[in-house]
Amino acid sequence: MSMTTENFGLLAEFVEPDELVEATARIYDTGYRDFEAYAPMPVEGLPEAVGFPRSRMPLVVLIGGVVGCLTGFGMQYYLTVIDYPLNIGGRPLNSWPSFVPVVFELTVLFAALSAVLGMLAMNGLPRPHHPLFGVPQFDRVTQDRFFVCIRRTDPLFHEQTTREFLQRLGAKEVIDVPL
Amino acid sequence: MDDSREPTTYRRMGLSLLAGALGVGICIALASHRPAILWRAYLLGVVSCWLVSMGAAGLIAIGNLTGGKWAAAARPYYLASMKTLPVVAALLVPLAFALAQIYPWTQANSTGGESFSAAKADYLSPPFFLARAAAYLIVWLFVTRWLASVSRLELLPGSTLEMRRAGALSLVLLVPTVTFAAFDWVMSLEPHWYSSIFGAVLTAGGVVAAHALAVYGLARTPARLRRAIVDAAAEEVVEGDEKQVAGLFGDLGNLLLAFIMVWTYFSFSQFLIIWSGNLPSEIAWYERRLDGGWQFAALGVVALCFVMPFFILLSRDVKQNIWPLAVVAMIVLVGYGLNMYWTVVPAFQPVNTEELLASAGAMLTLGGLWSALNAWQLGRLLRTHFGGAIDRSRGQERC
Numbered sequence: 277m278s279m280t281t282e283n284f285g286l287l288a289e290f291v292e293p294d295e296l297v298e299a300t301a302r303i304y305d306t307g308y309r310d311f312e313a314y315a316p317m318p319v320e321g322l323p324e325a326v327g328f329p330r331s332r333m334p335l336v337v338l339i340g341g342v343v344g345c346l347t348g349f350g351m352q353y354y355l356t357v358i359d360y361p362l363n364i365g366g367r368p369l370n371s372w373p374s375f376v377p378v379v380f381e382l383t384v385l386f387a388a389l390s391a392v393l394g395m396l397a398m399n400g401l402p403r404p405h406h407p408l409f410g411v412p413q414f415d416r417v418t419q420d421r422f423f424v425c426i427r428r429t430d431p432l433f434h435e436q437t438t439r440e441f442l443q444r445l446g447a448k449e450v451i452d453v454p455l
Numbered sequence: 456m457d458d459s460r461e462p463t464t465y466r467r468m469g470l471s472l473l474a475g476a477l478g479v480g481i482c483i484a485l486a487s488h489r490p491a492i493l494w495r496a497y498l499l500g501v502v503s504c505w506l507v508s509m510g511a512a513g514l515i516a517i518g519n520l521t522g523g524k525w526a527a528a529a530r531p532y533y534l535a536s537m538k539t540l541p542v543v544a545a546l547l548v549p550l551a552f553a554l555a556q557i558y559p560w561t562q563a564n565s566t567g568g569e570s571f572s573a574a575k576a577d578y579l580s581p582p583f584f585l586a587r588a589a590a591y592l593i594v595w596l597f598v599t600r601w602l603a604s605v606s607r608l609e610l611l612p613g614s615t616l617e618m619r620r621a622g623a624l625s626l627v628l629l630v631p632t633v634t635f636a637a638f639d640w641v642m643s644l645e646p647h648w649y650s651s652i653f654g655a656v657l658t659a660g661g662v663v664a665a666h667a668l669a670v671y672g673l674a675r676t677p678a679r680l681r682r683a684i685v686d687a688a689a690e691e692v693v694e695g696d697e698k699q700v701a702g703l704f705g706d707l708g709n710l711l712l713a714f715i716m717v718w719t720y721f722s723f724s725q726f727l728i729i730w731s732g733n734l735p736s737e738i739a740w741y742e743r744r745l746d747g748g749w750q751f752a753a754l755g756v757v758a759l760c761f762v763m764p765f766f767i768l769l770s771r772d773v774k775q776n777i778w779p780l781a782v783v784a785m786i787v788l789v790g791y792g793l794n795m796y797w798t799v800v801p802a803f804q805p806v807n808t809e810e811l812l813a814s815a816g817a818m819l820t821l822g823g824l825w826s827a828l829n830a831w832q833l834g835r836l837l838r839t840h841f842g843g844a845i846d847r848s849r850g851q852e853r854c
Contacts, residue, residue: 373730
């Protein structure tokens with residue numbers, strides 16, 4: 277193929293999940309970093325093999341929750357104390373016990389929204405197209421095949437040696453991914 | 456050391472009995488000439504233990520219904536708490552002879568006494584009160600025996616039809632009886648005040664305490680024995696896989712967090728509604744509990760039962776590690792005790808120093824006695840079902 281000089285990377289296909297985990301671990305140990313594994317279901321041990329860093333999602337959700345909490349309180353405080361002070365049954369203007377339900381709801385809402393939006397942002401979504409969609413064999417990733425793709429941008433990437441390396445790992449097939 | 460006992464529970468029994476003896480000393484020294492004070496303090500102590508036993512029964516019923524690893528691993532600890540109920544029931548009996556010393560409604564509608572509507576006076580008449588109490592006890596003794604007989608400890612995370620059936624019916628029987636017992640025994644200390652969520656507030660506290668005690672118990676169990684319990688609760692055993700233990704503790708920590716939030720939700724709902732209404736007959740209950748120094752106890756309850764455990768349990772590292780989780784469980788247990796004290800003692804107006812100290816002493820006495828009994832039951836259960844693992848762990852670990 278004449279496209280080989282300008283491809284996205286090399287895609288290796290595996291039949292068994294254990295093969296994928298083992299191959300992925302070997303790829304990581306060899307020093308590759310710019311690669312990604314794909315499977316039709318959660319595979320135990322795969323995230324560790326890919327070398328996933330610790331997720332920053334909990335921090336994002338926590339910040340979302342704190343912002344929601346402050347928003348809920350600030351909004352009610354501003355309304356009842358500053359913008360439109362109203363004497364209700366002789367209670368103090370800053371009657372915080374009655375603020376609590378709204379503060380709680382907004383905390384949950386903001387935390388949940390930041391979880392959804394943070395998940396999308398960190399996964400690089402939405403993403404209408406990906407070069408892997410150009411590989412016909414890749415369709416089976418949602419059914420019964422397991423893949424790992426090493427990108428050309430990886431400093432260790434070499435057309436010939438990487439291809440041979442993947443073949444030695446027991447790949448059923450090593451496929452060029454067109455850009 | 457008596458070698459037929461599992462070391463952790465043996466030690467806890469000793470410490471508990473020591474605390475109990477200290478409590479007896481305090482009570483006798485302070486209030487032996489004031490039987491009314493002693494009786495009220497005794498009521499506080501027994502009710503505090505009773506709620507934990509009932510909370511454990513509820514947790515076993517829920518665990519039998521849902522199944523799950525958490526339920527299987529925590530079951531021995533819940534069972535040890537639930538099986539104290541016959542003793543708790545026996546400890547409740549003497550209160551029947553002291554109603555007049557404890558409850559102001561016994562003098563209802565008499566000259567110089569409180570005045571109630573006819574319906575309330577009928578409901579709070581000593582014969583009806585005692586008949587209800589007897590009915591509750593019969594139901595609970597039946598339910599706990601049934602739950603104990605169907606709950607199999609050596610079981611995998613599933614549950615049998617028998618267990619689910621017992622779980623469902625037990626919950627149906629427990630919820631109304633415990634709610635009404637809470638109305639009768641605690642809420643009627645201030646007979647003009649009422650809150651329909653009060654039973655749920657107390658019950659949730661008992662569930663939180665029973666679960667915290669199970670978490671604490673599992674954390675203090677020698678590692679090899681704990682491993683045997685976790686393996687028995689797992690679907691498949693992976694040799695040397697520490698993630699399974701971490702995952703299980705994560706589940707138990709999440710449950711503790713959820714129960715704490717439910718408890719806070721009930722307690723705060725009651726407060727918010729009464730505070731918003733601000734009616735003299737209702738708000739007086741909170742005025743007695745948020746004034747004259749009691750506001751500091753209230754702040755302590757909020758800190759120990761909500762703020763501290765909530766923020767600590769948000770972290771996954773804490774939930775999946777054994778000793779930080781044990782610390783949180785201990786904080787919650789202390790908070791539970793303080794909450795019971797704050798809920799019950801201000802009802803006895805005017806509260807003097809003797810009453811304050813004797814109440815604390817009685818909680819120490821009955822809590823100590825209950826805890827010793829609980830540790831004894833736990834040791835027995837673990838020896839019977841995980842005896843092999845105890846033999847292997849003996850001599851290697853002494854907590």
